[in-house]
Amino acid sequence: MDADVAVIGTGTMGSMALWRLARAGVDAIGFEQFGVGHDRSAAGGESRIFRTAYKEGPEYVPTLLRAYELWRELEAESGRDLLTLTGGLMIGDLEEGGMRNVLASIERFGLSHEILDGTQMAGRYPQHTLFPGEAAVLDRLAGVLRPEFAVISATLRARRLGARVISGTPVVAVEPSSDGVTVRAGGRDYRFAQAVITAGPWTARFAPELARRVSPRKIVMTWYMADDPAAYVPAAFPIFIREHRGVGMFGIPSLDGGSVKVALSDTYGDVGDADDLDHNVAPGDLATVNEAVAACLPGLVPQPIRVSAHMDAYTTDKHALVGALPGARNTWLLGGFSGHGFKMAPAFGQIAADLVQHGETTLPIDHLDPGRFLTV
Numbered sequence: 504m505d506a507d508v509a510v511i512g513t514g515t516m517g518s519m520a521l522w523r524l525a526r527a528g529v530d531a532i533g534f535e536q537f538g539v540g541h542d543r544s545a546a547g548g549e550s551r552i553f554r555t556a557y558k559e560g561p562e563y564v565p566t567l568l569r570a571y572e573l574w575r576e577l578e579a580e581s582g583r584d585l586l587t588l589t590g591g592l593m594i595g596d597l598e599e600g601g602m603r604n605v606l607a608s609i610e611r612f613g614l615s616h617e618i619l620d621g622t623q624m625a626g627r628y629p630q631h632t633l634f635p636g637e638a639a640v641l642d643r644l645a646g647v648l649r650p651e652f653a654v655i656s657a658t659l660r661a662r663r664l665g666a667r668v669i670s671g672t673p674v675v676a677v678e679p680s681s682d683g684v685t686v687r688a689g690g691r692d693y694r695f696a697q698a699v700i701t702a703g704p705w706t707a708r709f710a711p712e713l714a715r716r717v718s719p720r721k722i723v724m725t726w727y728m729a730d731d732p733a734a735y736v737p738a739a740f741p742i743f744i745r746e747h748r749g750v751g752m753f754g755i756p757s758l759d760g761g762s763v764k765v766a767l768s769d770t771y772g773d774v775g776d777a778d779d780l781d782h783n784v785a786p787g788d789l790a791t792v793n794e795a796v797a798a799c800l801p802g803l804v805p806q807p808i809r810v811s812a813h814m815d816a817y818t819t820d821k822h823a824l825v826g827a828l829p830g831a832r833n834t835w836l837l838g839g840f841s842g843h844g845f846k847m848a849p850a851f852g853q854i855a856a857d858l859v860q861h862g863e864t865t866l867p868i869d870h871l872d873p874g875r876f877l878t879v
C-alpha cells in the first residue's frame with residue numbers, strides 16, 4: 504500500500520478531506536491535476552457566500568453549523584482570516600419556496616435572524632430596491648469566505664499533519680476491488696485501502712453510471728463599481744441573495760474598497776467536457792445580470808468592471824453526490840455541489856473522513872446519496 508487513502512482532486516472538497524483525514528491521523532495522498540489553489544474549476548473568484556438560513560432546504564443546517572465551527576478551526580490552525588461575518592439578506596416573497604425554506608431553517612434550528620419589511624429595508628439597507636410583496640430575512644450567521652486562501656490553508660495544514668500531495672498529475676483511473684483501490688497517475692499504479700473522489704467538474708469521469716445526472720456548467724462572476732464605495736464595505740452591506748423577474752442573483756460586499764461582486768445564481772449553460780471551459784464571456788451574455796443590477800441596486804454602475812468565468816458540477820436536482828461510489832465499498836464520492844458547496848466544504852471534508860474511518864457519519868447525508876439516481 505502507498506497509503507491508507509487516496510484523495511482524487513485537491514480543490515475545494517479534496518483539500519478539506521485531506522485536512523480532516525490528516526488531522527485524524529489517517530495516512531493519505533492527494534492527487535491534483537493542476538497546482539494547489541488553482542482557479543481552473545470550482546474554487547477561485549475571490550469570494551464565496553456563507554449562510555445558514557438555507558433556501559436549498561433546512562436539512563443542510565446541521566452541516567452548515569458544523570462548517571461554521573470548522574471554518575473557525577481552520578482559521579485558528581492556519582493563522583489566516585477565511586470567513587468574515589457580515590450577516591446575509593435573503594430577499595423575496597416570504598411565501599415563495601426558497602424563502603419558506605429560509606424560514607423553516609430558522610424555526611427548526613433557532614437561527615438568529617430579523618425579518619425586515621420594505622420600509623425597514625429602505626431605512627437600513629437603502630442600497631437595495633425592494634418591490635411590492637418583497638421582504639428580507641437577515642440571517643446573522645452569514646458572511647464572506649476567501650476561497651483561494653481556504654483551499655491553500657487546508658492543503659498546507661494537511662501537509663504539515665503528514666499528508667502528501669502529488670500535484671500536476673492527473674489521475675487517469677480509479678479501480679476499486681475487494682482488496683483495495685488502484686489509482687493510475689503519472690505513469691504508475693498506486694495502491695490504497697480506500698479512495699475519496701473529489702473531482703468537481705470532472706466527477707462524471709469517475710462515475711460513468713451517473714453521467715446523465717451530473718455535468719459541468721459555466722458560472723460567471725461580475726464586479727460593479729459603486730457610486731459611494733463606503734456603503735458597500737463588509738460592515739455596511741451584508742451578503743444577499745434574491746430573485747428578480749425569475750432571475751436569481753447574489754451579492755458580496757466590496758473586498759477592495761470599490762468594486763462589489765453581484766452575479767447570477769443561474770449558470771451560463773453546460774460546458775460539455777470540463778477540459779473545454781471557455782473563459783471568454785461575450786458582452787451580450789451579460790445583459791441579464793446588468794439589467795438585474797440596474798433594477799435592484801441603483802447605487803452600482805450597471806456595467807461590470809471585472810468578469811471571470813468558472814464552472815461547477817451540477818446534478819439534475821441540484822443536490823450533491825455524497826456517499827459510496829456506485830458498486831464500490833471502499834471508494835467514496837463527493838461531487839456535484841451544484842453551485843452551493845463551498846460554504847460547507849470543511850464539513851464535507853469531515854464527512855469524507857468519517858466515511859473513510861467509520862463507513863458512516865453523524866451529519867445528514869441521506870438526501871445526497873448517489874444511489875438516488877440509480878433507482879429512477
Ligand SMILES: Cc1cc2nc3c(=O)[nH]c(=O)nc-3n(C[C@H](O)[C@H](O)[C@H](O)COP(=O)(O)OP(=O)(O)OC[C@H]3O[C@@H](n4cnc5c(N)ncnc54)[C@H](O)[C@@H]3O)c2cc1C
Nearest residue numbers: 512514515516536544545552674703840842843844845846
Ligand atoms: C464562480 C463560483 C461561485 C460560487 N459561489 C458560491 C458561494 O458563494 N457559496 C457557496 O457555498 N458555493 C459557491 N459555489 C460553489 C462551490 O464553489 C462549489 O460547489 C465547490 O467549490 C465545489 O468543490 P469541488 O471540490 O467539488 O470542486 P473543485 O474545487 O473544482 O475541485 C475539484 C478538483 O479536482 C481536480 N481534479 C479533477 N479531475 C482530476 C483528475 N483526473 N486528477 C487529479 N485531479 C483532478 C480539479 O483540478 C480540482 O482541483 C460557487 C462556484 C463557482 C464556480
